[in-house]
Amino acid sequence: MVGLSTVFVILAALCWGLSGGIGGILTAQGWDPVVVSFHRGAIGLLFVLAWLVLRPSSSGLASSRLWFWSAIAGVGVAGNFSFYFISIAEGSVAVAATLMYCAPVFVYLVSFTIKLEKPTLFKWAAIVMVMLGVVLLTGIYEIGAGDVTLLAAGAGLLSGLSYAVFIFGFKYAAPHGSPQAILVVAFSVLIIILFLLSDSEQTVEVLSAPSWPLFVILGVLGAGLSFIFYIVGLNHTAPAVASIVAMVEPVTASLFGVVVLNESLAALQILGMGLILITVTALSVYSSAQKESLAAKRLGE
Numbered sequence: 001m002v003g004l005s006t007v008f009v010i011l012a013a014l015c016w017g018l019s020g021g022i023g024g025i026l027t028a029q030g031w032d033p034v035v036v037s038f039h040r041g042a043i044g045l046l047f048v049l050a051w052l053v054l055r056p057s058s059s060g061l062a063s064s065r066l067w068f069w070s071a072i073a074g075v076g077v078a079g080n081f082s083f084y085f086i087s088i089a090e091g092s093v094a095v096a097a098t099l100m101y102c103a104p105v106f107v108y109l110v111s112f113t114i115k116l117e118k119p120t121l122f123k124w125a126a127i128v129m130v131m132l133g134v135v136l137l138t139g140i141y142e143i144g145a146g147d148v149t150l151l152a153a154g155a156g157l158l159s160g161l162s163y164a165v166f167i168f169g170f171k172y173a174a175p176h177g178s179p180q181a182i183l184v185v186a187f188s189v190l191i192i193i194l195f196l197l198s199d200s201e202q203t204v205e206v207l208s209a210p211s212w213p214l215f216v217i218l219g220v221l222g223a224g225l226s227f228i229f230y231i232v233g234l235n236h237t238a239p240a241v242a243s244i245v246a247m248v249e250p251v252t253a254s255l256f257g258v259v260v261l262n263e264s265l266a267a268l269q270i271l272g273m274g275l276i277l278i279t280v281t282a283l284s285v286y287s288s289a290q291k292e293s294l295a296a297k298r299l300g301e
Helices: 004-028 033-054 064-090 093-100 103-113 121-138 150-176 179-197 200-208 212-234 239-245 248-259 267-300
Strands: none
Touching: 004 033, 004 064, 004 093, 004 212, 004 239, 004 248, 033 064, 033 179, 033 200, 033 212, 064 093, 064 150, 064 179, 093 121, 093 150, 093 248, 093 267, 103 121, 103 150, 103 267, 121 150, 121 267, 150 179, 179 212, 200 212, 248 267
């Protein structure tokens, strides 16, 4: 039986998947991806501010380390939102969502570099499989061909890299304060960065545009409820389970793209998508199992 906490993680992944589809609709209407990202983050900030007001204890806002690492997380989530919607605008929701799902691979590569993780044959084999999946999904082996442009593929991978930056920032900020305080600082940094980078006229135009309800839904699902659901659910969900149910996000986004936006994928692209989703999930489950085994050994000593 699926526990309530796991349901929260599934709901978060579902919200993120739907937000990709809604972002696809908005960028197809001509809205700039950075403007779309700004409004997504601004509405998300309202939600996490309300969360902090309701749960103000142990916020850690007096800690300079919390502010520093939360700001790093904010830079990461700003890049994640923006590059994700750029990839959608230049390619498709399915490709963008799947490439962003490569984030754990970037986390491993950075961890190998700074010696937080020990490289193993399994991890390197998984990374190679993901790279093969990216090649098949983007079609970069066909020179000058395919529906996926270099910009779409690059932005999709950069969204995954940015998400990895958010993960590291959040991880190092967590010991110094509450999740809601970290997210308030992160989303504040996000909206400052994206406001400076966005088209100010279009940013204001959203408020009176016929599309404003979609922006509200995007912000509520993609940055408001989703982050709260995920953090609350993750507190009582095994990391291995969370890794598996996280596949709901790219699958939901892909289905939205195919059913609502009439996008299509070739057979090799579907194969590449499958390789990425299965390998990244297996890598995450393997990592969780290793950490649990190490923790058990330490308790036994």
